Amino acid sequence: MNRRIVLVRAVNVGPAQLPMADLRSLATELGATDVATYIASGNLVADVPGRAADFDRALERAIEARFGWFREVTSRTPAEVRAALDAHPFEVVEPKYSYVSFLAGEPSPEAIAEAEGYETGDDRWAVIGTEMHIRYANGAGRPTMKSDSIVRALKVPGTARNLRTVAKLLEMAG
Structure with missing residues (x-):
């Protein structure tokens, strides 16, 4: 186990x-x-x-x-989630505006380059290994970037959780 x-x-x-x-x-x-x-x-x-x-x-x-x-x-693993949380590259102004999208694999450099062509306004994203980190300037409910389009360009499915949820899951995992 x-x-x-x-x-x-x-x-x-x-x-x-x-x-x-x-x-x-x-x-x-x-x-x-x-x-x-x-x-x-x-x-x-x-x-x-x-x-x-x-x-x-x-x-x-x-x-x-x-x-x-x-x-x-x-x-x-909890250690992998902790490492993803620790690697979050953006200033956390409000934890519910910052996310980690846990990807099913590591996107290719070409896919990342394609995704970088999308307009993001004041929102930010970065891929680190098998995680896409996101910071919405005004919250996920009012994004200027289309994170779904970016994930499709990355060609790797993922699921995002805000930093509050990530921290809570780590706490639960012990």
């Missing part, structure tokens, strides 16, 4: 409703222990069996089988 912070992309928006009790149940059915969720946005902390990537893919399949829609699952 290894401790993981497991993130499910884009749940509880639109038709992709995933009650956290069901997420905990699915993870437990797949062999995870010491399972906990945080807020209703697909955040899970657990000890998972076997290879993390295998657990992530199994959770994707289980969600799709039960609910009929697919969502990517990305997980990291």
